[in-house]
Amino acid sequence: MPFTLKDVAVEELPEIIAAERYAFETPLQPIFRLYCPVLDDDRAKAIADSAAKEQDRVKNPDPNIERTWIKAVASEGSEGSEASAQFAFVGAAEWIFVTEESSSVEAAVESLAKRHPEGGARLFASQCFQVLRETEDRNRTLTSGTRPYASLGSFFTLPEYRQRGIGHLLMQWGLQKADEKGIDTWIEAAPPAVPFYQRHGFIQKEVTQLQPQRPDGLSEKVAAEWDAAVESILPITAVTMCRLARTH
Numbered sequence: 001m002p003f004t005l006k007d008v009a010v011e012e013l014p015e016i017i018a019a020e021r022y023a024f025e026t027p028l029q030p031i032f033r034l035y036c037p038v039l040d041d042d043r044a045k046a047i048a049d050s051a052a053k054e055q056d057r058v059k060n061p062d063p064n065i066e067r068t069w070i071k072a073v074a075s076e077g078s079e080g081s082e083a084s085a086q087f088a089f090v091g092a093a094e095w096i097f098v099t100e101e102s103s104s105v106e107a108a109v110e111s112l113a114k115r116h117p118e119g120g121a122r123l124f125a126s127q128c129f130q131v132l133r134e135t136e137d138r139n140r141t142l143t144s145g146t147r148p149y150a151s152l153g154s155f156f157t158l159p160e161y162r163q164r165g166i167g168h169l170l171m172q173w174g175l176q177k178a179d180e181k182g183i184d185t186w187i188e189a190a191p192p193a194v195p196f197y198q199r200h201g202f203i204q205k206e207v208t209q210l211q212p213q214r215p216d217g218l219s220e221k222v223a224a225e226w227d228a229a230v231e232s233i234l235p236i237t238a239v240t241m242c243r244l245a246r247t248h
């Protein structure tokens with residue numbers, strides 16, 4: 001295998017976040033605009049802000065959530081070891097192992113929605129995150145109860161390196177850990193990645209087409225902000241998927 005996995009150091013996160021944006025924009029996965037909006041057309045600031053938040057999260061970990069970033073690099077001397085012109089790695093993933101849910105749905109939704117500007121855009125984002133979070137929680141509780149679970153915070157291969165088994169390597173790393181811990185893995189998949197996940201043992205639990213209804217009684221300004229957010233972010237389809245732990 002010409003690619004190997006390595007841990008990501010906290011100081012590498014800005015480069016990882018920049019690569020993540022490039023990967024999710026090539027081609028654009030619409031859900032990425034919801035999770036990682038670019039405000040005032042300032043792409044560099046959006047990357048710097050996300051990287052700072054991610055570094056903060058890694059330096060001040062939640063005791064109930066283990067987060068691990070891993071990166072795939074081309075093995076020395078192998079084909080492609082010149083790596084991409086832009087980045088020193090070819091793909092990365094953030095694996096998340098949750099022992100206990102430590103924030104309420106409301107707190108989690110509010111924190112994500114704050115990535116969008118106050119007003120109609122934030123209101124819109126908050127309703128989207130509420131639906132996504134409730135859908136995953138409902139499905140997970142039905143299947144896995146309140147037991148610990150694994151998830152993916154991010155997962156990408158640089159466009160130039162796709163279809164060479166890098167996604168498989170990044171996926172296997174976390175699934176092996178999940179099996180060792182005896183826990184199920186839950187993800188919110190983008191439709192194009194569904195066949196990939198199915199080949200890794202995930203089954204589709206629910207398909208959500210985000211269609212939040214604009215509340216009545218908004219001011220003209222807030223209603224216009226809501227409409228602009230709808231225009232720039234939707235349509236989004238999210239697929240809730242689960243892979244049950246394989247115990248040996």
Ligand SMILES: CC(C)(COP(=O)(O)OP(=O)(O)OC[C@H]1O[C@@H](n2cnc3c(N)ncnc32)[C@H](O)[C@@H]1OP(=O)(O)O)[C@@H](O)C(=O)NCCC(=O)NCCS
Nearest residue numbers: 155156157162163164165166167168189190193195196199
């Ligand atoms: C989803 C994603 C991470 C897959 O990464 P990848 O490195 O291309 O994954 P792999 O190479 O392991 O597998 C991809 C396909 O290539 C095939 N493949 C694997 N190794 C191969 C090889 N050596 N030669 C040819 N094809 C190969 C696999 O069969 C697989 O097919 P499938 O998608 O029908 O299952 C990548 O497409 C990506 O970054 N997409 C944008 C971001 C994204 O959508 N992330 C997931 C959000 S839910």
